[in-house]
Amino acid sequence: MSFLRNFFAKHLNLEILALGAGLNAYLGIIGLVPFTIGVLVEGYGFDLKTAGLYASIEIIVMSIAAMAISPLMNKISNSRLAITGGLIIALGNVFVAMYATSTLVVLGLMIAGVGYGLVAAAVNASVASSDEPEKVYASGILVYALAGSVLFAVLPMLYLESFPVYFWAQAVISVVSILLYARLDDSKPSQQQAGDVSASVKKSALLNPRAIALFLATFLVWTGMGLIWAVTERMGVSIGMTSQEAAYALVLSNVIGMVGGLLVKFFGERYGRAKPLFIGSLVMGLSFIGISNSDLASVFTLALIVYGIAYFFLLPYIMGAAVALDSDGKVAAFNGAMPSVSAAISPALGAYLAATYSFSFAGNTAFVFAVVGGLLTLPCALYLDARYRKSTLETMDNEQAVLNS
Template identity: 25%
Template sequence: MPLTATRAVSTFGITVVGFMTANLVPVMILALTDLGYSATGAGTLMTACLLLSAMTCLATARWTTGSGRYKVARIGLALTASGFGAAAVIADPTIAAIGIIIAGLGSGGAVAAGGAALAALRDPDRASGISGFTNRAIVAVVLFIIPLIGIGMGSAFGILAALALAALFTTGWMPDRPKGETGGAPNIERSRARTSRSTRIAGFGVLACFALWALGEDSLWAVAAVMGEQQASLDEAGMALVLSLSTAGGLVASAAVSLFGKKLGRTVPLVTALLVGAILKITSGFVTDPGLYLVVIIVWNTVYMVAFLYIVAIAAALDATGKWSAPILGVYLVGSSFAPLFGTAVSEMVGFANLGIILGAITLIVLVPLLFISRFSHQQEADQAQDTTPGAEFPHAAIV
């Protein structure tokens, strides 16, 4: 389906709201400590929230590949708004915990619905790039506003509750599954018979790789501040600069993918981003100069976003109904949820240098299967377009 203004607002907005909890975890933990939680207790509660979000996303993914995506999105966003809203306005640790758990369940449904809707849009690379740009832009604005009005339960959780409520009214604008996917035409059935087994292997492969890759990427992010302080003698002002410029780097990467993704193809940029990311993660464990450390982390975070968007595009291209793009962000959250524990534990046991080597190795391990899955996704995307809209003009990225 072509990308219209209403489809963009709904699809990207719902995905961003569902996924934003992961981006706001640092300020949410600070707000919870002000409410009376210990840092460990707040971190545990937010980890539980993210894990529940991931599990809900995976559990509802199948329902969102059809018309059920509207109901899943509405219920999910309603739970997110009510849960975070209760945590924001009722200053009670128990109510806050219950509300956050409810919101975690709801946000997973929103992520699944938004991911499935993304697959229905033409040119998955461009759509994924715009989605990533929207995410980074909104998160940057929210992270700018919260400190201005003061970090607290009302700001950290209330803003996200309001965004979820706003997104709830846009669910009817989401694109439905492509019409050709619901029929039983012989050419479609033959295509499905030829590719179903290979597509399943590719689909489960990209999900597994994305979860493992998320663990490696977010493990470095979890210890980036501590590493910068202890290894590179970077002060708080320097780390604040790293965070802000990293967000800017993500915006640039998202814009580049949305504008030039079709011209660049999919496989070469993905492999390049993964390879550069692996080198930078290894390098981060050895850098002692503050300025150089700042550059390494910012560039790494930029190429991270490029890889992230292309992996999501692969999942969208494998099946236009959203069978694989619906759970893709859920498996990312699974890997991301364990990243803080993994990153801190490994760095304490073997040091930052060895942590960097381990994280770089994780990226290199997933690079090889993702290379082949990416190439397969191009052909699968072309086959689906030929089967569902024969003779119609449908833009695709060039096969690399």
Template identity: 25%
Template sequence: MTNYKSSNNGSNKMTNELSTTQSPRIIVDPNGIWASVMLAFLTTAGIFYINIMPAVVSGLKEGLGFTNQQAGFVSSANLYGASLGALTAVFIIKHIDWKRWSYVLMGLIIAIDLICIVISSPWVMIATRGLHGLVGGLLVGIGFGIISRTASPDRTFGYLLFIQWGLGGLGLMFLPGLVPEYGVTALFLSLVAFTLVSLVMLVFLPDYPVPQRHTENANQDAPTGNNNRVNKLPLVLTLLAILIFQAANMGLFAYMIALGKAEGLSIDFMSPSLAAASWVALGGAFLVIVIGTRYGRTLPLAISIVLTALFSWLLHFSESPDVYLYSNVAIGICWAFVLPYLFGICSELDKGGQYAALGGFASKMGLASGPMVAALLLSDDHYSIVINAAVVGLLLCVVVVFQPARMLDR
């Protein structure tokens, strides 16, 4: 499962010269399961707060007394910063020593999370989390680009969602109950702990150099040999689909605890319910790992996105604990199932990693815009309009993604 290789980096002349004096280190198989898991941790480290977003929003409201709008703006600032960072990765991913950059970026992420423990002003928190997002988004963009260089990016993105949903479920299970006792310290220390684990894993990852044809001809990005002009429309549509899908889901997910409270549900019921939904959602990512593109992309995407819209609409009846629970479970499964395919489309259009990094940018823009739009739409804790907006966005996503998915299926 592991290979023993020298620590030299083919893209770094100085490292090549020193490799004979360095002791060998353990490097995992670049296309093996352990590499997929470690890449998943790397790519999640910059945005783990997304998977515990309801706990973050609720924690800011209860631990620091932020309003619905202020808590939503903190989340959006974090994610808009991440969008800018992911966009920056598009232009540098082929030209940097990505491992050195990742070490530095994770160190900065840890420092910013620790600083946030002592911040109580909403506007200072908004600015600080925006900076955190910028750094974390750059790390995520780098991770997406490296995943594109694996033999099966669809499956690797499946592992990514598997890790995110599994650990996100743990956060949603325990963090909301810890905030009343320990304040937001519990939230930010959990983020620090995750980044530290990811930092250790980075040591064992191989170098993943840029494929030779991308170093020789930067314009030859399509696996079929088509040029960028031919692939522009599928790329734009895929990026738009990712943005819409993420915005629709996150706009609703960020306020899931607040929505439940407005419907009379208790935190003792909602925390384990959302945790269970995250864990069961692992089945969606696992299904992608198992079936890959055996049945194409068009049909699986269309069915799963329509189901996401249906179960989002059922949240209108969240006063029923069963509806709240099972709707969140179904949404989570579909969410974890759809994203690997969407990112996989970007990866198939460019094995160098730039298009996947663009997919990361579109994802962060959607994740940031969702809570922002929801915060602007919210009035007196009436969440019906947020639910309706999510449903409309999801149905629009089906229309947008059809052409690029169908093109790759053919």
């Protein structure tokens, strides 16, 4: 019993639940893009291009709001900012649920986007100020993954009879999350710590050609994922699946996809970084072709599962490469922003390509993005692999020298 108490106190306390709720808000809205587009098309009568554009606007506003508030984070309580953001999210979603006209729907999505941006800033600040940010963030991601899977499974059932319920549900979830946001970490790094971090940041790190290649790689891979993800639900419907069946296929992809993360834990750096990064990107690209060219629900679902495994496999290696390239963390921080930047444009791009050309064309485009992205990871990955081998050899030589002495 004492083991369980210690485990929950460290890994599943109210602060971790608050972090998971915040991650579920601002990362979840990106994952819900295909459902949002589906609701705007079927429930509100917008065409696919317009629905994709509206979904992108919400994410763009979220990104702008998060960046705009970030310079003030040392003067604002994280919990209060998250609570404010949660209330704004609820207000925006209520607006969309109540009014179906184009102008008011966009206004409601923009209002919600501001709220998501404030929550994103508060969550990131609370993690950064913790003693062990990596461990805290990892625990929060677990809560987010579990909550996200439940959300993906439940939301489609809620709007079977009334599509506005989709937005009402998000408003209610946001209000409930506010109760947890009050437990976010409000502590701030000491002035000495802040000074040390500022002094350690090297401007040249972001101008390193390997870092620039990695930034482009991450952007392209996530753009490919985003443009496919945005219209995945529509692809499923086009081959005879119901909206709910397509949603469950997405949930299955997310759950089984965690196997990819287990593979990373098993392989680690055993085969370096270059091979896993390129192979992961290639497999992900092939899954895009399978998803967008499937005529059978079973093949569509299988391709989605492959995508999920590739995603959870690729993510740790890409982010790990950024961390390994720059010990100051500047490259990792900048590279971590690439998925959000791509998410701001990929829904509209995916909807445009699918509506103007075809689902197959969108999938083939995403395949090219993934493969080119995989190739662009190689300058960084090959450098890190060579550095790792050199370090290993030096360690072995030193150990041998000690034994011989």
